[in-house]
Structure formats: C-alpha cells, structure tokens
Amino acid sequence: xxxxxxxxxxxxxxxxxxxxxxxxxxxxxxxxxxxxxxxxxxxxxxxxxxxxxxxxxxxxxxxxxxxxxxxxxxxxxxxxxxxxxxxxxxxxxxxxxxxxxxxxxxxxxxxxxxxxxxxxxxxxxxxxxxxxxxxxxxxxxxxxxxxxxxxxxxxxxxxxxxxxxxxxxxxxxxxxxxxxxxxxxxxxxxxxxxxxxxxxxxxxxxxxxxxxxxxxxxxxxxxxxxxxxxxxxxxxxxxxx
Amino acid sequence: xxxxxxxxxxxxxxxxxxxxxxxxxxxxxxxxxxxxxxxxxxxxxxxxxxxxxxxxxxxxxxxxxxxxxxxxxxxxxxxxxxxxxxxxxxxxxxxxxxxxxxxxxxxxxxxxxxxxxxxxxxxxxxxxxxxxxxxxxxxxxxxxxxxxxxxxxxxxxxxxxxxxxxxxxxxxxxxxxxxxxxxxxxxxxxxxxxxxxxxxxxxxxxxxxxxxxxxxxxxxxxxxxxxxxxxxxxxxxxxxxxxxxxxxxxxxxxxxxxxxxxxxxxxxxxxxxxxxxxxxxxxxxxxxxxxxxxxxxxxxxxxxxxxxxxxxxxxxxxxxxxxxxxxxxxxxxxxxxxxxxxxxxxxxxxxxxxxxxx
Numbered sequence: 041x042x043x044x045x046x047x048x049x050x051x052x053x054x055x056x057x058x059x060x061x062x063x064x065x066x067x068x069x070x071x072x073x074x075x076x077x078x079x080x081x082x083x084x085x086x087x088x089x090x091x092x093x094x095x096x097x098x099x100x101x102x103x104x105x106x107x108x109x110x111x112x113x114x115x116x117x118x119x120x121x122x123x124x125x126x127x128x129x130x131x132x133x134x135x136x137x138x139x140x141x142x143x144x145x146x147x148x149x150x151x152x153x154x155x156x157x158x159x160x161x162x163x164x165x166x167x168x169x170x171x172x173x174x175x176x177x178x179x180x181x182x183x184x185x186x187x188x189x190x191x192x193x194x195x196x197x198x199x200x201x202x203x204x205x206x207x208x209x210x211x212x213x214x215x216x217x218x219x220x221x222x223x224x225x226x227x228x229x230x231x232x233x234x235x236x237x238x239x240x241x242x243x244x245x246x247x248x249x250x251x252x253x254x255x256x257x258x259x260x261x262x263x264x265x266x267x268x269x270x271x272x273x274x275x276x277x278x279x280x281x
Numbered sequence: 282x283x284x285x286x287x288x289x290x291x292x293x294x295x296x297x298x299x300x301x302x303x304x305x306x307x308x309x310x311x312x313x314x315x316x317x318x319x320x321x322x323x324x325x326x327x328x329x330x331x332x333x334x335x336x337x338x339x340x341x342x343x344x345x346x347x348x349x350x351x352x353x354x355x356x357x358x359x360x361x362x363x364x365x366x367x368x369x370x371x372x373x374x375x376x377x378x379x380x381x382x383x384x385x386x387x388x389x390x391x392x393x394x395x396x397x398x399x400x401x402x403x404x405x406x407x408x409x410x411x412x413x414x415x416x417x418x419x420x421x422x423x424x425x426x427x428x429x430x431x432x433x434x435x436x437x438x439x440x441x442x443x444x445x446x447x448x449x450x451x452x453x454x455x456x457x458x459x460x461x462x463x464x465x466x467x468x469x470x471x472x473x474x475x476x477x478x479x480x481x482x483x484x485x486x487x488x489x490x491x492x493x494x495x496x497x498x499x500x501x502x503x504x505x506x507x508x509x510x511x512x513x514x515x516x517x518x519x520x521x522x523x524x525x526x527x528x529x530x531x532x533x534x535x536x537x538x539x540x541x542x543x544x545x546x547x548x549x550x551x552x553x554x555x556x557x558x559x560x561x562x563x564x565x566x567x568x569x570x571x572x573x574x575x576x577x578x579x580x581x582x583x584x585x586x587x588x589x590x591x592x593x594x595x596x597x598x599x600x601x602x603x604x605x606x607x608x609x610x611x612x613x614x615x616x617x618x619x620x621x622x623x624x625x626x627x628x629x630x631x632x633x634x635x636x637x638x639x
Contacts, residue, residue, distance in 0.1 A: 060381065063389075066396055067377045067608065070616025071623075072370065072404055079397035083390060090386050107385050131619050187629065188622025195618070272384045272442055279500050281384040281442075281492075 052092030053120035139178030147227035186239025308464035343469030366406035436599030443510035449489010
C-alpha cells in the first residue's frame with residue numbers, strides 16, 4: 041500500500057464488507073436481542089466505512105464520493121482483508137470473524153486517533169469506542185460458545201480453526217502507512233490469547249497465512265457479495281436515490 | 282442517531298401527516314395526567330371486582346398488571362399484543378430483503394436501522410404481553426405453530442426497491458393510523474408501549490415517503506418503479522384495517538373495554554383522506570378510478586379492497602405466507618444450539634459464583 045488513499049480505502053473496505061456480511065444476519069439471528077446487536081455492529085461498521093470512503097474520495101481528488109467507491113469498483117479494486125469477505129457460516133464462524141476483526145480494529149483505531157492526519161484521527165477516535173463494544177460482544181460469545189455445550193464447543197473450535205489463518209493478513213507490515221499494521225499484533229495477541237483460553241479453545245498452529253486482499257486479489261466469495269450489493273445501483277447509471 | 286441525514290421532502294412538514302404525532306403526544310400527556318390524578322386506592326374488600334374494573338375504565342384510568350381484569354379482556358389483550366409483536370418480527374422480512382441491495386450507503390444505513398427498530402418494537406410488545414401472565418417463548422411458539430396470526434400485509438413480496446418506499450409510506454402509514462388510538466388503550470403497559478412505537482413509526486413513514494418522492498422525481502425507470510409499487514401496495518394497505526365493520530368479530534367488545542377507539546371503516550377512511558393529498562405531492566397516482574372527494578360526507582369516496590383476498594391471505598394462502606413462517610422457523614431452529622450454549626454457560630458461571638461464595 042502507499043499513501044493515505046490506499047490506507048483509507050483498505051480500512052473502509054474492511055468496514056464496508058464486514059457490514060454487508062453482518063447485515064445478512066438480519067431476521068436470522070439465534071435470538072431477537074442478537075438480531076438487534078448484529079444490526080448495531082453492522083451499522084457501526086457501515087458508518088465508519090462511509091466516513092473513510094468519503095475521505096478517500098477527497099484525498100484522491102477525482103470526484104468519487106462514497107457511493108462511487110462502494111458501488112462502481114470491481115472486486116479487483118477492493119482492498120479489504122480476506123477475513124471480512126468470508127461467508128458468515130454458522131453463528132460460531134460469524135463470532136470468530138467478529139472477535140478477530142474487533143481485536144484488530146480496536147488497537148488500529150486507537151492508534152489512528154493519535155496519528156498526524158486530523159481527519160483520520162477524528163474517524164479513529166469515533167470508531168474505537170464502537171470497536172470496544174464489538175470486541176466485548178464477540179469475546180462474550182466466543183466464551184459462551186467455547187465453554188457452553190459440547191456441540192457449541194465443537195462448532196466454536198472449528199470456527200477458530202477456519203478463521204484464524206486469515207488473521208495474519210491484517211498485520212502485514214506497511215511502514216509508510218499512518219499506522220503500520222505490524223505494530224498492532226502484540227495488542228491483538230494480548231486480547232485474543234486470554235479469551236480463547238477462558239473459552240477452553242486452542243489457537244491453531246497452522247502456518248497457512250492466506251492474503252492478497254490488500255492488493256485486490258480476493259477469495260471467490262467477494263465477487264458474489266459485490267454483485268448483490270451493487271446490482272441495483274449499477275442498473276440505473278447516474279440515478280439519484 | 283442513524284438516518285437523520287436527509288431533508289424532509291416537498292411538503293416539508295416535520296409533523297407526521299394528519300397531525301397524528303400530535304395525537305400521540307396528547308395521549309402521552311393524558312397518560313401522565315391520569316397517573317397524577319391517581320386512582321381510588323383499589324377495590325374495597327367486599328367490592329365487586331368487575332364493577333371496580335368498569336369504574337377504572339370508564340374514568341379513563343389505566344388497568345395495570347396487578348389489577349383484577351375479566352378473563353376475556355386478558356385473552357383479548359394477549360391475542361392482540363402478541364399479534365402485534367409477531368407482525369413486527371415477521372415484518373422485518375419483506376424490508377430486510379432489500380438491505381443487501383440498497384442503492385446507496387445512506388439508504389442502506391437507514392433501512393438497516395429501520396428493520397432493527399422493528400425488532401425492538403417486537404421485543405417491547407412481547408414484554409407488554411408478558412405482563413398479562415404469558416411468556417415470550419410461549420407466544421413465539423404459538424406464532425411458529427401457526428396458532429397466532431400476524432398482519433397479513435407482510436405476506437406480500439417486496440419486488441423492487443420502490444417497495445421499501447411504499448411499505449414506509451402506505452404500510453407504516455396505515456399502521457400509525459391504526460396504532461395512534463391504541464396509545465389511549467385502557468391497558469397501561471400496551472398504551473405506553475404504543476406511544477414509543479408510534480413515535481418511531483412516524484419516522485419510518487417519513488423515510489418511506491422520502492424514498493418514493495426521490496424515485497417519483499427521478500429517471501423514467503425510477504418513476505415507473507415507484508408507481509408500480511404503489512399500484513401493488515395500495516389495496517393490501519387498505520385491507521390492513523380489517524374487514525368492514527359489519528363483519529368484524531372483535532370490535533364491539535374491544536370498543537367497550539376501550540382497547541379499541543374507532544371502527545375499522547373509520548380508520549380506513551381517515552387513512553384514505555390522508556393519502557390523497559400526499560400522493561399529489563409525490564406525483565404518484567392512487568390506483569382507484571372511483572376515488573373522489575364527496576362534499577356531503579366531507580371525505581373521499583373510494584373503492585374497497587378485495588376482502589375475499591384478505592381472507593385468503595389471513596387463512597394462509599397469500600403469496601408469501603409459507604416463506605415467511607418457514608424463514609422464522611429456520612432462524613429459530615438454527616439458533617437452538619446457540620441459545621442452549623448461552624444457557625449452559627450462564628449456569629456454569631452461576632455454579633462457580635456459588636462455589637466461591639461457599
């Protein structure tokens with residue numbers, strides 16, 4: 041990555057795709073209260089995505105607003121990490137994704153709040169409070185499911201095993217960025233380790249570390265997500281909504 | 282604070298149409314006044330409980346959960362509040378259908394927040410029903426077993442983005458007209474829940490109206506989309522007020538108990554009169570060739586909805602009845618292992634605390 045445009049876009053796309061996936065749970069959550077909670081988190085992510093996309097568009101200076109960036113880019117132009125585009129799977133997979141993402145976003149936004157770029161700092165200051173709640177929510181469910189019933193333990197461990205390899209991409213070094221993601225790894229490990237231990241879950245030691253999202257090389261899943269998200273907007277070029 | 286980032290459309294009033302929000306506020310003031318007046322301290326030891334109940338209702342005081350009430354009053358309220366709660370929960374589906382495809386990020390945020398509000402309405406209506414001595418789990422089971430109904434309107438499909446606007450304008454509009462009088466319902470917990478619901482619904486109605494306004498002033502394709510949605514949702518929305526007064530089974534008793542304040546046909550008329558002027562501002566046509574002002578009645582004449590169709594949908598044969606219930610059943614059964622895990626985890630924590638305490 042280079043420059044504030046790419047950096048803002050990467051963060052924006054993480055948030056936007058996470059919001060799109062979380063919103064898929066609406067009307068499907070295991071409890072009505074959870075339906076509301078997941079919608080809340082999706083709204084937070086969407087809100088952060090909109091601020092970051094708008095800022096990226098301004099930095100770019102090519103006249104693209106939040107909607108042009110969200111709806112008129114193809115998958116190869118998206119910069120999100122692979123973790124957020126993975127399908128929701130069962131509730132355990134969704135909670136593994138949420139927990140790991142929040143454990144990354146919280147130190148990220150916290151660091152961003154203190155960075156030299158004032159716009160990014162303001163976005164970071166707002167978003168970190170929301171991330172703290174996402175982290176609490178995800179951690180609580182990881183513990184409940186990990187230390188709940190035999191079935192939930194089995195599912196939660198399988199979810200951690202499935203999602204864990206995708207966490208490494210979040211911390212790929214980028215020394216020129218306003219916040220170098222590599223510096224966030226210790227804070228992430230400090231949060232994740234104890235929660236997994238309390239949840240009676242083990243961290244997989246697989247060396248597999250899929251990546252490519254930051255360079256626009258995604259899983260097969262992203263193009264389907266975008267096809268659905270963008271279909272109506274693209275069917276009416278130039279229309280106002 | 283989601284979704285307040287749009288301006289009011291042409292017509293421009295912040296007020297819910299027809300001064301309805303004012304009525305909600307009046308009901309709220311009435312509720313406070315009744316509480317301040319206080320009721321007589323409860324029935325005397327040898328007093329006839331039914332007479333005391335009637336006295337409280339006649340005096341426009343509220344019946345509260347601890348009060349004696351006729352069994353039929355309790356049953357009626359449980360049925361009505363539960364059906365209302367079910368409607369909020371099932372009603373999330375038709376609009377939820379468009380969250381993933383919302384055509385701008387602003388619209389996506391507003392719609393997601395709206396559907397989330399509906400889940401919230403469902404929760405506090407279930408809580409209001411629980412004050413009558415039945416559990417949410419029991420009520421949800423009655424819904425899943427098809428033994429309690431929800432509003433038939435949600436058995437129609439949302440085929441285009443404009444349907445999200447039409448639901449907001451017409452369906453939420455009809456719901457508000459129906460629900461505003463319930464803010465003065467004789468049962469306190471229901472009245473209080475309805476005040477909160479109505480305030481949020483009026484915001485929903487405005488955002489639906491705004492979607493249609495934008496489409497109706499957009500490209501020809503958008504205009505056609507908006508008109509098509511109004512054409513499909515108009516009559517089902519009229520049917521939301523229930524069968525005509527002559528055929529309504531529950532009305533008379535509910536009016537006497539002050540659960541209900543106006544007849545189905547009165548409310549339907551009020552809704553039609555409200556929509557005509559709004560449709561003009563929108564630049565959309567209400568699909569009724571016989572719709573016209575009647576000077577004598579000081580109201581619009583209009584074509585009745587197809588009540589045979591309403592009965593078919595109520596009895597289960599609408600376009601989406603099967604899908605809506607299948608969807609809710611699937612969410613419920615897919616989530617069973619999660620709820621069990623949460624219960625098991627909570628039990629373990631409670632056990633640990635006891636061990637520590639001992």
